[in-house]
Amino acid sequence: MREDVAQILFSEKQIEEKVAELGKQITQDYKGKELVLIGVLKGANVFMSDLMRKIDIPVTIDFMAVSSYGLSTESSGVVKILKDLDQSIEDKHVLIIEDIIDTGLTLHYLCDNLLSRKPKSLKICTLLDKPERRKVELKVDYKGFDIPDEFIIGYGIDYAEKYRNLPYVAVLKRAVYEK
Numbered sequence: 001m002r003e004d005v006a007q008i009l010f011s012e013k014q015i016e017e018k019v020a021e022l023g024k025q026i027t028q029d030y031k032g033k034e035l036v037l038i039g040v041l042k043g044a045n046v047f048m049s050d051l052m053r054k055i056d057i058p059v060t061i062d063f064m065a066v067s068s069y070g071l072s073t074e075s076s077g078v079v080k081i082l083k084d085l086d087q088s089i090e091d092k093h094v095l096i097i098e099d100i101i102d103t104g105l106t107l108h109y110l111c112d113n114l115l116s117r118k119p120k121s122l123k124i125c126t127l128l129d130k131p132e133r134r135k136v137e138l139k140v141d142y143k144g145f146d147i148p149d150e151f152i153i154g155y156g157i158d159y160a161e162k163y164r165n166l167p168y169v170a171v172l173k174r175a176v177y178e179k
């Protein structure tokens with residue numbers, strides 16, 4: 001697994017520090033409000049579980065599972081909902097938790113979908129942002145790191161469902177997918 005890593009971009013320690021910073025900021029901004037965190041599965045699973053423990057106000061959590069990459073390194077452009085929310089978000093403050101924004105197609109679709117359910121507010125928090133690749137405009141409210149235009153793995157993020165359990169964020173060697 002590790003021999004497929006071209007470069008480690010962010011170590012466990014760097015991620016931990018950034019997650020704590022984001023948690024602190026979110027705690028301040030949502031003090032006194034009812035907040036629902038929505039994790040976007042599968043990728044955001046690791047980030048969500050670390051981040052929510054750094055948010056020091058009462059929150060509820062829910063998950064959507066969507067997929068557009070499948071086994072490829074290119075977005076299919078079609079976002080499929082594999083699992084919907086369990087609870088209504090009407091009149092709630094909602095914060096979407098994502099691992100990575102690339103083309104932006106997943107979140108563009110998801111925001112449209114969630115806004116139609118009339119939340120009190122809707123914001124986006126992502127650990128990683130690859131702005132060079134954006135195909136649709138998005139306002140990112142909370143961001144961990146900007147990343148270069150490379151295919152990323154680790155800390156929840158996969159290539160063909162592998163590498164999610166790497167504890168750091170890394171660039172995948174091109175040789176792994178350019179065969």
Ligand SMILES: O=P(O)(O)OC[C@H]1O[C@H](OP(=O)(O)OP(=O)(O)O)[C@H](O)[C@@H]1O
Nearest residue numbers: 041042043067068069102103104105106
């Ligand atoms: O901005 P975009 O180009 O839409 O890409 C970002 C999305 O792609 C990945 O999910 P994926 O569809 O691979 O599903 P996964 O989370 O189960 O890996 C990632 O977790 C984001 O949700």
Ligand code: HPA
Nearest residue numbers: 102150151152153157158
């Ligand atoms: O760089 C990436 N790596 C893994 N999954 C992704 N989904 C969008 N961009 C990426």
Ligand SMILES: [Mg+2]
Nearest residue numbers: 043069070158
């Ligand atoms: Mg994926």
